[in-house]
């Protein structure tokens with residue numbers, strides 16, 4: 451039997467281990483922390499989005515780069531994932547936002563335990579507190595405290611570089627670079643972005659949500675909600691644009707995004723409603739006729755000059771596109787996911803590192819992007835499944 455070693459114990463690794471043919475491979479999973487799946491549990495703290503409920507084309511659309519991610523998701527879809535979870539006794543439900551959650555009776559730790567329990571029944575050997583540090587001269591795996599673990603096949607699934615406390619610290623990038631593998635610099639994705647709010651605005655509106663809004667950046671539209679923070683803006687709408695904004699921030703100091711406070715109304719509808727209003731004060735028109743809350747009105751005041759605020763047409767146009775200037779992304783460690791990692795040109799169509807024989811990499815270690823809402827876990831689970839399918843059909847010499 452061939453020896454297959456998986457390094458890292460996140461969702462990508464767990465799915466791989468669940469799908470590998472254990473009659474063909476003796477599988478050992480090495481995790482540097484004392485338990486596996488710590489980022490998965492952190493993900494569960496704010497509501498565990500396991501995947502996203504959408505047609506296959508709609509599910510695939512937000513992944514980047516599409517040509518890399520689309521075939522992976524097609525081979526193991528949201529439906530496949532839900533069915534697999536159900537088979538393990540992890541029932542799911544679709545939330546109002548189309549995010550798929552574990553049944554309310556199941557805590558994230560119970561979801562993880564069911565997956566880990568399943569792996570144990572399949573004979574997967576867990577080696578915890580086992581930190582991979584590199585290769586020795588013979589190309590064997592070296593771990594902190596001991597050397598030389600020989601494996602016929604090695605799969606790395608050590609995650610990205612945010613939320614270091616969970617074990618995914620991206621420290622592996624130096625070792626890979628030394629081996630000649632190109633690793634793109636890590637940057638925050640699905641993160642907050644900095645806005646220079648004026649003091650009065652932030653003193654009143656810090657922590658306040660802006661619900662049912664739409665954000666636009668370079669023809670990309672993200673609907674959802676935002677939260678005003680001291681640093682700037684957070685929330686699913688800006689997370690969904692994070693990869694595009696970060697791409698611009700690589701070369702430019704500022705990015706202007708546009709916020710539509712009334713995505714369900716056209717400019718004409720807003721303008722007509724405004725002009726027909728019986729209110730005398732602008733803020734009353736905004737509040738009573740256009741149903742805008744105090745934070746939206748405060749934002750309009752901060753982001754428009756007096757002439758615009760007092761002109762119905764200019765104000766209607768601003769309601770549809772409040773310009774907001776972003777000057778920075780939040781720090782990487784606070785981000786939900788990271789951009790960067792192993793360049794996709796370094797792996798072949800089966801996740802194999804072109805420069806290191808019999809060595810594969812999956813999950814957030816690779817340089818791809820998806821928004822929050824279940825897409826990240828779906829992407830990681832799909833990669834684990836697809837690689838297992840390939841390895842199960844492989845003749846290892």
Ligand SMILES: Cc1cc2nc3c(=O)[nH]c(=O)nc-3n(C[C@H](O)[C@H](O)[C@H](O)COP(=O)(O)OP(=O)(O)OC[C@H]3O[C@@H](n4cnc5c(N)ncnc54)[C@H](O)[C@@H]3O)c2cc1C
Nearest residue numbers: 458460461462482493499582609617618813814824826827
């Ligand atoms: C706050 C937060 C909320 C999130 N919410 C969601 C959500 O609701 N839905 C969603 O889809 N996604 C969510 N995500 C993202 C999702 O959790 C990650 O994309 C996913 O866990 C990445 O999986 P992975 O298998 O690539 O690696 P990870 O889960 O990062 O696991 C990698 C593992 O490798 C181990 N490791 C690292 N280096 C070594 C080494 N040298 N030796 C041995 N082991 C090592 C680490 O300890 C870690 O356990 C969230 C993330 C965060 C931070």
